[in-house]
Amino acid sequence: MGVSTSLPEAGIAVVTVAYPPVNALPVDGWYRLADALRTAGADPGVRVVLLEAPGRGFNAGVDIKEIQRDPGPQALIGANRGCAEAFAAVYECQVPVIAAVQGFCLGGGIGLVGNADAIVAADDAVFGLPELDRGALGAATHLARLVPPHLMRPLYYTGRTVSAQELHRHGSVWQVVPRDGLREAAMGLARQIAAKDGYLLRLAKEAINGIDPVDVRRSYRFEQGFTFEANLAGASDQHREAFLTAEES
Structure with missing residues (x-):
């Protein structure tokens, strides 16, 4: 259980997350994941990172x-931080960073x-934000x-999920494949990227981030302030307890 990194092929680092049974990460897990991603990206021999989380869901x-x-x-x-x-x-x-997604991809x-x-998804993958139902x-x-x-x-607002196929139609999922072919499909894309010049790839990543219209770090931290406000107002605890009660029943 935890976060591990492997180097299966030249230029490719695979960061694997394993927190069974459903890959719901504890506080320490989020920090471990952040450290693993930053360490892999700082390795001069790495040109692409594949993020995977095998199990029932991503x-x-x-x-x-x-x-x-x-x-x-x-x-x-x-958890917020x-x-x-x-x-x-x-x-x-x-x-x-390529995300290889199967099963559920929810919340975090x-x-x-x-x-x-890039996202490569199994054909059973679903994506959604049940945050309001969890008091967040x-x-x-x-x-x-x-x-x-x-x-x-x-x-x-509804907490509904969308399928990998629908996200593929919107252009946000690169490829949808049968679940048993997910790892190889993601590795296939990783190989294409890893074949490029590592120095130019790093410049390209920085340049593309630099032209994004939204500062994603600042934007997300702004959202998190409302999670804490809901918690202080007493609106969150009842929803978390209801979720846990339903899960246990």
């Missing part, structure tokens, strides 16, 4: 049980893939990078 967001066990606000603050660092580490990684998962340079707000910044604004808003 990511189920934060570990709500950890937040509810804490009688104070420290776990929530930690940890998510912000992990999402930023994807975006600010010195080389392109949207923050990761929304900041990735956030990652609209990243969902807006995947779908048009007037689709992002009702998806956010």
